[in-house]
Amino acid sequence: MNQPLRTIGLSTVPELDDHQFVRWQALLEERTGMCMPIQRRSFLQTSLGLxxxxxxxxxxDAYYQMLLDGPAGVMEWSVLVDRLTVQETRFFRDPDALALVEEYLQTHAPGLQQSGQTVGLWSVGCSSGEEAYSLSMLAERLLEPFGGRYAVTGTDISTIVLRKARAGVYSIRALERIPELYRDHVIAGQNAKKFQIAERLRERCCFSQVNILNLKSCPLQSQHIIYCQNVLIYFRRWRRREILDALAQRLAPGGLLVIGLGEMVDWQHPLLEQVHSSRVSAFVRKQSNSSWESARR
Structure with a gap:
């Protein structure tokens, strides 16, 4: 049955009634874990309609059935989920959280270099890559003087943004977000409209599609830094706990987990010790000797 049409510029999209909104809301949460609040109904209608x-x-209803129809439905869902889950991101988005990462790397760099370990940094929900490259810039500056090695992994459910992340090409306006300290050393191929992250940084970053609901099958383990900001707010509280529990298991002893401030204020885990800060929500995985968090108090 055809729906009443709503005009958007030169295009029209059907109106999304209450029953249909609940149905699509349930499908999105079932497949991605993300909860679409009623306040974003207009966004859902526009994204689906276009x-x-x-x-x-x-x-x-016909489009809903199309998504359930075999391999073609799987391919179409992949396209649609890109429209529905891509979130805003930018370079050096949270200075306080990145300052904590910088402090952590400065403290641990000599010991990690001596042990021969490669420092693993994981950007969860990396979107188009700005967060992962921000972490890479920090790691390069702080670890290279000690001969340290590092590897950054960015994961996201959207294949479209992951392609952009791998290319590392951004609008020239995004350059304003990168501190002057890093610009001459990490930017290559700059022109009037776009710039590209330098090859040596892109080689240190790997981007992979991961559905955050399936972290149990994610191969990443023993990460020194897991950076999961502005991701949990899209999930119900019980699912946030499941995600954080899975991430805690993937931290190396002494590793640092950073989440968005206020995203999960009452969560605790037996493996972790909370970092005491009014500006950052973070945890350190306990180890047999005195922890970094205890030493910094």
């Missing part, structure tokens, strides 16, 4: 126009479908 994609339906692209594939020549004018009915929400």
């Amino acid at each position: 994609r339906m126009l692209e594939v020549g479908c004018r009915d929400y």
Whole structure:
């Protein structure tokens, strides 16, 4: 049954009624874990409607069935989820959290270099890569003087943003977010409209598609820094706990987990010790000797 149409510029999209909104809301949460609040109903309607126009479908129920239809439905879902889950990001987005990462790396760099370990940094929900490259810039500056090695992994559910992250090409306006300290050393191929992250940094960064609901099957282990900011707010509280429990298991002893301030204020884990800070929400994995958090008090 065709729906009433709503005009958006030169295009039209069907109106999304209450029943249809709940149905699509449930599908998105079932497959990605993300909860679409009623306040984002207009966003959901626009995103679905415009994609339906692209594939020549004018009915929400018919499009819903299309997504359930074998391999073609899997491919179409991959396209749609890119539209629904891509979130805003930028370079050096949270100075306080990155300052804590910098402090952690400065403290641990000599010991990690002596042990021959490669420092693993994981950007969870990396979107188009700005966060992962910000971590890479910090790691290069702080670890290279000690001969330290590092590897940054960025994961996201969206294949489209991961392609952009791998290319490392951004609008020239994004350059304003990168501190002057890093610009001459990490930027290559700059022109009037775009710039590219230097090859030596791109070689240190790996980007992979991971559904955060399936962290149990994620191969990443023993990470020294897990950076998971502005991700948990899209999930229900019980699911946030599941995600954080899985991330805690993937920290190396003494490793640092950073989450968004206020995203999970009452969460605790027996393996972790909370970092005492009013500006950053972070945890350190306990180890047999005195922890970094205890030493910094």
